[in-house]
Amino acid sequence: MRPHIIFRYSGLILLFNALFLFISCLISLIYMDQALMPLFYSAVIACLFGAFPLLFVPSVDDITNKEGFTIVVSSWLLSCLVGLVPYILYGGEFTLTNAWFESVSGFTTTGSSILTNVEALPKGLLFWRSSTHWIGGIGIIIFALSVMPSMGRAGMVLYRAEMSPLGMENFHYRTKKTLKILVTVYVGLTLAETLGLLLCGMNLFDAVTQSFATIATGGFSTKNNSIAYFASLPVEMVIMAFMVLSGLHFGLLFTAVRGKIAEIWRSPVSRYYILAMGAGLLITALDIHGTRYPAWTDSFRYAAFQVISLGTTTGFATADSTLWPIFSQLILIFFTLQGACAGSTSGGIKTDRVVLFWKGLTKRITKTRHPHAVIAPKIGDLAVDGEMLEVGLLYIVLYIGVVFGSSLILTALGVDAMSAFSGSAAAMGGVGPGFGIVGSMGNYSLIPDPGKWVLTIDMLLGRLEIFALIMFVTARSWK
Amino acid sequence: MGIRGKILFGFLVLAGMLFLAGGWSIYELTTIGASVQRLLDDNYKSVNAARSMIEALEREDSAILLLLSGNRKEGREIIETADLSFQQEFRIAQKNVTIPGEKAYVDNVEKAYKNYKDLWEKPIVGTDRERNLDYYFREVHQSFLDVKSAIERLMTLNDGVMYETASNLENRAHRAVMPGIVAILAALIFTFVFNYFINYYLVGPIIRITKGIQAFLDTGETFQAKIETKDELSLLASSLQQLVSRSLNRDEI
Numbered sequence: 001m002r003p004h005i006i007f008r009y010s011g012l013i014l015l016f017n018a019l020f021l022f023i024s025c026l027i028s029l030i031y032m033d034q035a036l037m038p039l040f041y042s043a044v045i046a047c048l049f050g051a052f053p054l055l056f057v058p059s060v061d062d063i064t065n066k067e068g069f070t071i072v073v074s075s076w077l078l079s080c081l082v083g084l085v086p087y088i089l090y091g092g093e094f095t096l097t098n099a100w101f102e103s104v105s106g107f108t109t110t111g112s113s114i115l116t117n118v119e120a121l122p123k124g125l126l127f128w129r130s131s132t133h134w135i136g137g138i139g140i141i142i143f144a145l146s147v148m149p150s151m152g153r154a155g156m157v158l159y160r161a162e163m164s165p166l167g168m169e170n171f172h173y174r175t176k177k178t179l180k181i182l183v184t185v186y187v188g189l190t191l192a193e194t195l196g197l198l199l200c201g202m203n204l205f206d207a208v209t210q211s212f213a214t215i216a217t218g219g220f221s222t223k224n225n226s227i228a229y230f231a232s233l234p235v236e237m238v239i240m241a242f243m244v245l246s247g248l249h250f251g252l253l254f255t256a257v258r259g260k261i262a263e264i265w266r267s268p269v270s271r272y273y274i275l276a277m278g279a280g281l282l283i284t285a286l287d288i289h290g291t292r293y294p295a296w297t298d299s300f301r302y303a304a305f306q307v308i309s310l311g312t313t314t315g316f317a318t319a320d321s322t323l324w325p326i327f328s329q330l331i332l333i334f335f336t337l338q339g340a341c342a343g344s345t346s347g348g349i350k351t352d353r354v355v356l357f358w359k360g361l362t363k364r365i366t367k368t369r370h371p372h373a374v375i376a377p378k379i380g381d382l383a384v385d386g387e388m389l390e391v392g393l394l395y396i397v398l399y400i401g402v403v404f405g406s407s408l409i410l411t412a413l414g415v416d417a418m419s420a421f422s423g424s425a426a427a428m429g430g431v432g433p434g435f436g437i438v439g440s441m442g443n444y445s446l447i448p449d450p451g452k453w454v455l456t457i458d459m460l461l462g463r464l465e466i467f468a469l470i471m472f473v474t475a476r477s478w479k
Numbered sequence: 480m481g482i483r484g485k486i487l488f489g490f491l492v493l494a495g496m497l498f499l500a501g502g503w504s505i506y507e508l509t510t511i512g513a514s515v516q517r518l519l520d521d522n523y524k525s526v527n528a529a530r531s532m533i534e535a536l537e538r539e540d541s542a543i544l545l546l547l548s549g550n551r552k553e554g555r556e557i558i559e560t561a562d563l564s565f566q567q568e569f570r571i572a573q574k575n576v577t578i579p580g581e582k583a584y585v586d587n588v589e590k591a592y593k594n595y596k597d598l599w600e601k602p603i604v605g606t607d608r609e610r611n612l613d614y615y616f617r618e619v620h621q622s623f624l625d626v627k628s629a630i631e632r633l634m635t636l637n638d639g640v641m642y643e644t645a646s647n648l649e650n651r652a653h654r655a656v657m658p659g660i661v662a663i664l665a666a667l668i669f670t671f672v673f674n675y676f677i678n679y680y681l682v683g684p685i686i687r688i689t690k691g692i693q694a695f696l697d698t699g700e701t702f703q704a705k706i707e708t709k710d711e712l713s714l715l716a717s718s719l720q721q722l723v724s725r726s727l728n729r730d731e732i
Contacts, residue, residue, distance in 0.1 A: 004679055007672060037503055041658060044499060045665050048492045052669075055485050056676040058707060085661060091653040 006070050008057035013075040014050030017082050018043050020131040024086075027205075028124025035122035038089035046082045073464060076136075080104045080460075083132050090125055093117075097449045104456040106132025108463035109345060111219025111315035111432030112423075112455070114445045118224050123205060126222045130209035136463075137216025137345040138186045185250045185257070186345075189242060190215045196238040202230065214242045217346045219315025219432040225441065226317040233301065236318055240308050247273065247312035247340030268380050273341050273351040280331055281307045287328045303328075306440070311335040313346040315432025315440075322439030329435050333422055336431045337403070347430025347462050349399050352379075356392040359384055398466055403428050406454050413448045423447065427458040482681060482711050489673045493666055500662030507655035514648055521577035522641040528571040529634035532588070533627060535565035536595075540623050543599050547615055551604040558599060565592070572633065578640050584633040591626040598622055684712045688719060695723050 021043035028036040063071070083103035087094040094102065098114040105112045106129055115121065121129070190211050197207035206222055213220045223229035227239060245253060248270055255263045264270050285296075285303035293299045302319040309316045310332050321332060339348015359377040366375055377384045403424045410420035415437070422434030423444070433440040437447075444452065480488070538561035545554035569588065576582045598619050601608075608614050684706045691704040702723035706713040 003675065007675075037506075038654070041499060041503060041661070045496060045661070048495065049665070049669065049672075052489070052492060052672070053676070055480055055488060056680050056708070058709075089654065089657050089661065091650045091657065 001064070001066055001070060004053070004057045005060060005063065005067055006074055007053040008059075009063075009071045010074050010078050011050040011053040013079055014046045014082060016050075017079055017135060018046035018050055020135060021046055021086065021128060024124045024128040024131060027127045028122060031123040033122030033124055035086065035090055035124035035128075038086045039124050039128060041089060042082065042085040045085060049082075076107060076460065076464065079107050079132075079135065083107055083128075086125060086128055090122075092120075093445075095449075097452050098445075101444065101452045101456055102129070103132065104459050105432075106218070106220060107136035108430055108459040109133050109136045109216045109218040109313075109347065110427060110430045110459045110462075111213065112427060112438070112459075113220065113432075113443050114447075114452070116443060116445050118222065127205070127209060129220050130212040130218075130222070133216040133218030133220055134190070134212040137212075137218065138182060139345075181254045182250050185253050186215060188257075189245060189253075193238065193242040196242070197235060200232060200234040200238055202235060210239065211242070213316070214239055214314060215246050215345065217243065217246050217312050217314045217340070217344070217430070219309070221316060227305070228318045228441075236301070236305055239316060240305055243308050243312045243314045243316070244274075244277070246314070247344050247346050249341045249343035251343055252341075266380070269341055269352050269355050272355050276338070276351070276354075277307060277311045277335075280311060280335055284324075284328045284331050287325050287331075291325050292323065306332060307335060310431055310433075311338070312340045312344075313348050313429050313431045315426070317433060317440035320439060320441040321433075322435050322442070329422075333425060333435070336422070336425045336429050336434070337400075339429050347428075349396055349429075353392045353396055355379055356384065356389060357396060360389045360393055363389075395466065399428065399462075402458065402461055402466065406458050409454050410447070410451050413451045415447060415451060419447075423455060424458055427455040428462040430459065430462055480710070485680075485710070486677075489676075493669060493673075496662050496665055496669070500658035503658045504655045507651055507658075511648055511651050511655065514644060514651065518641060518644045518648075521575065522637045522644065525572050525575050525577075525581075525637040526634055526641065528568040528575070529630050529637070531568040532565055532572070532630050535561045535568065536592075536623065536626055536630070539565070539595075539599065540620075543603070543615070543619055546599070546603040547609060547611070549604055549609055554604070562596070578636060581633070581636060584629070584636055588626065588629045588633055591622070591629045595619075595622040595626045680708055681712065684708075684716070688712070688716055691716075692719065692723075699727075701727070 021039055025036060025039045025043055028039055080100070080103045083106060084096075084099040087099035087102055088096060093115055101112070101114050104110070111133070118126070193211040193214055194204075194207045197210060198204065202210070209220075209222050210227070212218070219226075221227060221229070227236060230236075248264065249267070252264055252267055252270060265274075281300070281304050284307055285299045288303055289296060289299035293302065305316070305318045306321050308314075313336075321329065324332075337349055338354055339350050340346035342350045342352040356379065359379060363375050363377050366373060377389075403421070406424040406428070407417075407421040410424060411417055415423070419434060419436030419438050422436060423438040424434075426432055426434040426438070433442070438444055444455070447455065539558050542554045542558035542561060545557065569585075569592070572588070573585050576585060603609060684704065687704040687706075691702045694700050695702045702720050704716045704719075706716045
């Protein structure tokens, strides 16, 4: 492995971060707030660290798989490190642990916060906080690839690290085109949502920051009460629509934009994603009606928002779901674990693997009934082979194992069982809010410091789909 | 970029980070100094004046009780001295209005004190008010409490702002220290990276060039040294390659 190559390409990511830090500086300057110097100093550091390797290391187009994985993981870690600098320089509620938690939560598009008063933060810092979502959302790697001159072969090597096997299903494009598609869809969705929110009467700052958080399926809001602050049905409708879209495979979205909308329904994964969410919404609305909300309209309104928000791993809230019946809470935990489609910005196990799980289960049942039958399960046009099934199922087991393990650690630290399990699941899935003390209207400030570090590891494991991080840690023994 | 430029840039980066961190720390420390001065000038003075006003007011209250018990001379002496002291402190508070809305609080004190003074300025000894405890509790004591609570409200306002400024100072102190810490850590990491690049892109090629020349001198084999960068070292390597080729050609001739 060539460390200088890692420095060069991770440096490009730092430059991208520096760009957003400078934009945040401008916002700080406009509002004349106290975050200007912390943001400016962080931007300068990120810029210098990012630009310096470019002077020494020439561009290459022969990045190996091992280097690709290392660049991806080190880019995430470096971004999280740079991301915490403005917080720690600003001070206030940000201790080292809190700043790290907030930064990792931002870049992994989790959206969990330690802040007890978000609205007290200066506008510049709030913008940076939302920007971490936006940068993390599409995968810092993709930004790196879009500015890398050597996008050909090297690009795909890097990109592979972030794709679940079925995520590739709709990507029959070459790498360069794929990246262009992703960037176009991502920027297009952000602009469209910003416009939608502006039309609903939101101010430009709030519209942009909420859009950053929605499209990245992040969930950092600029308000203490999240989206409930706006108390506006049109705002909720716009955000819900874009949350659902952001949970879909971006390649499919691009196909839909080009006129083939039926493709979304044709894909078994997105069909399952939409149907599961619809069913969840209906069941939750039936459960909370009468117990929490007397009116059917309110039941559907709040159930829809919460189910879509957690089902797409966004984490925005319009109601305090910790006060809902336990049945509804369990439904929401199911969606927290499941997540949305691969190839989107969402986290969680992903609907692709859930579909894979059902295919595997069906195959096993059929095999038990007809031992000599030759069964070749398919998802859409893609034949599911044994290895794909094995990797998918292994991932699900490992994922739940990690959630269970970190729940155990949190409970050992004195956190109650519900908060520990839902918090771990929310961190691992990139959702944000859980239940109990880490509920949708609460925050993670009451979690002990070691617990916060455990949760940040969960966030990184979830974002990098476990295997990439394991490969990074064991890079030395890689052949 | 040439080697000189690369090395210069490396040191400039280090210097830039430290300069910026140092500048920022100095700025924050200067601001802390100014804030402490403001804290003392603006709020502490008002809090102190309010405290002295309450003390004077309590002396006036004792003097009124002396007047009610018939001690005219002693009572009047104490009450006039206390009044002078009150007026003096009140003027300090009046001149030191620095918080938005503070003027209204000062005006309230003035109004309440005027009502109170109206009560004791009238003769007490030798009138039907002498030894009249009912009059004292009904009018004088109530008026005394009104002035006292108006002063306390003024004091609470200044206390609150003082606490806020002190908390802000703590944050400012944090901001004065943190750039230094971040700069030290960043400089350490940067030094490590810089050292790696110097080794890989400067020292490494020099060693390869030396080995190439040594190999040519020892065995006469063609000079070969792979240089990845396009700087003075690659020029040196290609010059040496030409030199060796010419030397080999001359030997062949």
